[in-house]
Amino acid sequence: MKNKLNTKSLVMTALFIAISLCVRTISINIIAAGTLTMRISFAAIFYVLPGFLFGPIYGAIAGGIVDVLGYIITPMGPYIPLMTITNIIAGAVPALIFKNIKDINLKSIKKYYTVFFVLILLVGMINFLSIKLMPFSILSKQLFKFGNKAQYFGIGFIMISFIGLFILMMTVIIGRRLGKTCNFINRRYFKFAISIGVSGLIVSTLNTFILLIFTPSLMANGFLVLWIPRIVQTIFLTFINSYIISILVYYYETFEKRLIEDI
Template identity: 55%
Template sequence: MKSKMNTKFLVMTALCISMSIVLRFFSIMITAGGALTMRISFAAIFYVLPGLLFGPLYGAAAGGIVDIIGYILMPMGAYIPVLTLTNILAGYLPAVIWKKIKNISIESLKKYYIAFFAVLTLLGMFNILVIMNMQNSYLGRMLMHFGKKSQYFGVGFILIGAVAFVLLIINNIINKRSSISYSYVYNNFFKLVIATGISGMIVTTINTYFILIFTPAVAAKGFIILWIPRMVEALVFTVVSSYAISILMYSYNALSGRVVKKI
């Protein structure tokens, strides 16, 4: 029985990898200095899905394979091996977070979510206040060590907080007005936003750092200038991806004969 399940998991993972690679061909590429700085694509949906369904290792394998095969079929600039490692992390991390939070009530998660992004927004506002009015203070001088663009830290934090709260509002609207008659999608959507969102923020930050290291032409623009739009893109796509993944997970469980209760 276990052997059959493992075979089933491998087949489904291979199918997801294929779908992800196909979606990569429809990506919108944004380059700077001859290097790929942002890829707008829904490919992540299908290499994250195996990890959520079958375990983190399946997600990690899918993420790595998609990145390698995707580059072979459609290369964009020089191959950077470390970005394959971060794509492995992008497939692995959501599954780990999902395992930790999937049994926690949504109301509890929302409280932590609101508190975290409220603090982040306040930190951003405080950063801007210090840079504008307290440059000669100890904290102001410390922040100015980041250079002339240090104020963008505050702007970035505020922008991320704003996007996060917009995602929360969208989640509430979906829960109230969606015509889908299964609570499974409702209950998992917000948790998936958290799992994929946290993972996305971590991976985006790491990727931005390595892009700057390996592409000197982009490095001149500075970390924050590159990081802010990439982070906003990651958070915006989180809501779409999470909803799609939630529906796909429901579909898989329904086809597997598992009972999904109606509202």
């Protein structure tokens, strides 16, 4: 996985972009207030894949191009340039995360991952209980400075922790069901799930803020009303996308290895 641009990687990235655009056309689009608020699609698989195979820069290129061309081909509501930026992030960040965790022992990753989300859960519970039961405490007064957004530090943190721990639980279950017969998927699935899941959480949150900024009519419903369905969608797609990407990466690397041997 190299960051240096080369012809083969660019050609393959272009192919993945084309596939992503084709897949994107059969997505389920949910529109509110004249704006696309959610897209249920597997198109992300093919603009994230170049990042995993060739480096983050290819994922960024693919993510940006897919968003722009996708809007040109099938426009949904007004074009929001910031969404293109978040799609670039969506293409690059998974590869960046994976690059930093791919060589780390899987058990160590799971251990630190669990500790991280348990800590978030504890912080969220402390904040939530402080706001509800001790509104005049020092902590509550600090949280209330954020106004209505104070709930994000309570319920928001708790939800994020549950999401993270749920992803861990599901990946463990899936890993056990796959067994040794699919060991090639098992070795990378959780790392792909972390990379895609964390990126998805960041991008979904950013996109939710962007939608609220550019679509004032959605503001009345509040952040969580728009954010929660998007996060649920992100979790659902993370499991499926990670599994498919694990298979595609395996077969791509196997094919490339055989091709080199034949040459």
